[in-house]
Amino acid sequence: MTRAGRRRLLSSAVVLLCGAAVVLALIPLVFIFFYVIRQGFSSLNWDFFTKMPKPVGETGGGMANAMVGTLILIGIASAIAIPVGLVAGIYLSEYGGKSFASLVRFTADVLNGIPSIVIGIFAYGLAVMPVRRFSALAGGVALGFMMIPIITRTTEELLNLVPSSLREGALALGATRARASFSVMVPAALPGIMTGILVSLARISGETAPLLFTAFNNRFFSTRVDQPISSLTVQVYTYAISPYEDWHRQAWAGALVLVAMIFLFSILARVVTRRLERMHRT
Amino acid sequence: MTDAVMTTGVDTRVSPPQTALPERPPAEAPVSPPVAVRMRMETRKLSFFYGKNQALFEISLSIPEKSVTALIGPSGCGKSTFLRCLNRMNDIIVDTRVEGHVLLDGKDIYGPGTDVVDLRRRVGMVFQKSNPFPKSIFENVAYGLKINGLATRGQMPERVEQALRGAALWEEVKDRLHTSALGLSGGQQQRLCIARALAVEPEVVLMDEPASALDPIATQKIEELIYELKRNYTIAIVTHNMQQAARVSEYTAFFMLGRLVEYDRTEKIFTNPGQKITEDYITGRFG
Numbered sequence: 417m418t419r420a421g422r423r424r425l426l427s428s429a430v431v432l433l434c435g436a437a438v439v440l441a442l443i444p445l446v447f448i449f450f451y452v453i454r455q456g457f458s459s460l461n462w463d464f465f466t467k468m469p470k471p472v473g474e475t476g477g478g479m480a481n482a483m484v485g486t487l488i489l490i491g492i493a494s495a496i497a498i499p500v501g502l503v504a505g506i507y508l509s510e511y512g513g514k515s516f517a518s519l520v521r522f523t524a525d526v527l528n529g530i531p532s533i534v535i536g537i538f539a540y541g542l543a544v545m546p547v548r549r550f551s552a553l554a555g556g557v558a559l560g561f562m563m564i565p566i567i568t569r570t571t572e573e574l575l576n577l578v579p580s581s582l583r584e585g586a587l588a589l590g591a592t593r594a595r596a597s598f599s600v601m602v603p604a605a606l607p608g609i610m611t612g613i614l615v616s617l618a619r620i621s622g623e624t625a626p627l628l629f630t631a632f633n634n635r636f637f638s639t640r641v642d643q644p645i646s647s648l649t650v651q652v653y654t655y656a657i658s659p660y661e662d663w664h665r666q667a668w669a670g671a672l673v674l675v676a677m678i679f680l681f682s683i684l685a686r687v688v689t690r691r692l693e694r695m696h697r698t
Numbered sequence: 699m700t701d702a703v704m705t706t707g708v709d710t711r712v713s714p715p716q717t718a719l720p721e722r723p724p725a726e727a728p729v730s731p732p733v734a735v736r737m738r739m740e741t742r743k744l745s746f747f748y749g750k751n752q753a754l755f756e757i758s759l760s761i762p763e764k765s766v767t768a769l770i771g772p773s774g775c776g777k778s779t780f781l782r783c784l785n786r787m788n789d790i791i792v793d794t795r796v797e798g799h800v801l802l803d804g805k806d807i808y809g810p811g812t813d814v815v816d817l818r819r820r821v822g823m824v825f826q827k828s829n830p831f832p833k834s835i836f837e838n839v840a841y842g843l844k845i846n847g848l849a850t851r852g853q854m855p856e857r858v859e860q861a862l863r864g865a866a867l868w869e870e871v872k873d874r875l876h877t878s879a880l881g882l883s884g885g886q887q888q889r890l891c892i893a894r895a896l897a898v899e900p901e902v903v904l905m906d907e908p909a910s911a912l913d914p915i916a917t918q919k920i921e922e923l924i925y926e927l928k929r930n931y932t933i934a935i936v937t938h939n940m941q942q943a944a945r946v947s948e949y950t951a952f953f954m955l956g957r958l959v960e961y962d963r964t965e966k967i968f969t970n971p972g973q974k975i976t977e978d979y980i981t982g983r984f985g
Binding site for chain 2: 582585586
């Protein structure tokens, strides 16, 4: 075989390998989607979204309380994590480089790697023990702590991508350092920062472990933040380990709703990014 | 002697021809030493250090009012660093140090009690690479006015138009003020940056190679603009382009290895430089 022929062969082999790896990576996703849809779709009906759970033995009912609960938990977590993560990220990028900033950066990375159950224990000690009651607030705190490092790091990284000539331009017009950050740098990095926030939302909305002993669960409809609250994930978990056939079906439906929700967040992240970017370019 | 020569006091100087630029303006003053003119900015024994590296060595130079002073010299000679000392832009670089004095209207801008934010409003800057904010054209120009509280919302459109006209950009953008500034061409972006700088009504405008990234036509527009601007503004411009320095400036300073080699009227520097090394540089023997 000629040299060129050998090179062509090797090249096609590598391309083939890469393709195979991609397929391999996508197989679990496809299977999960397929299986969850097949199992969950049949149990999905209007009641599932509007009705409350039925007592054991009765069939039917839904997870209305869990869906509202999940939204409330995400809301609390965002209210805590978005401001903190954003400002921390801005600090790291704009004032970072000193030893304190690198310490913050390192701890954010460590925090990001801590198992979610441990975060749950921390929130339990912080927000459950003192008042001796599980609450939506405690659940939100746990989820919020998981969001903070993600938001902080993406904000920092995206701000670092904004050319510093923009900052100089603002400073040269008489802007203060902070003004330049908030009025020029952050808006310029906004599409990416929004993506980071939505990705962190997608990540925490599927969490179960940190909620088990913070938000706990609630069979009833509740919107009070100082009371235990139901969430889709914990509800799915509870139903899935139960011995009842009807609950299993509902667990699948809940799982489908969860997957759809996260899918929606991801799509939203893309749409928002693209729209904001378009505003920037032309 | 002609009339033109008779009427030469700097302030009563005949205004430059409005048409195509490249020729020098009609011979104005017989080389009047910079001293006779009112100085807007002045440096006294200005030295600058990046860490342990000294980048500028005791530079004393005066920038006359309402004229263009060109800073030329080979790459790395410190002319940009010098320019950035004049509005304290180097402050934001860590581990740098300034010695000596920089006077703006007789007051030391490195002295205690200087409001850097106000200084940068008074001494505007245009950068080598145009750096419009990723906002609309209107917002770009309005930015400086807004942050400095120089105009109310109601006055904003008028001030923006004024600044854009001042930068000879108004006619090209008046129908698309609220589209992104990033949609403009390179030359338009640079003129937008000039408009942005003019909007806050600075006294001095520093330009760091404002046309080096532009094509010849856009460059010519910028040069014509500079020519217009010097009627109202004091301008210091760093340039690598000898012809440009000769075309737009009244005074030229030649820098070399962080030192000021020669500073005189532009005609003098380009026709009869006092130093051999200046002549070598200008005639392209090195650099």
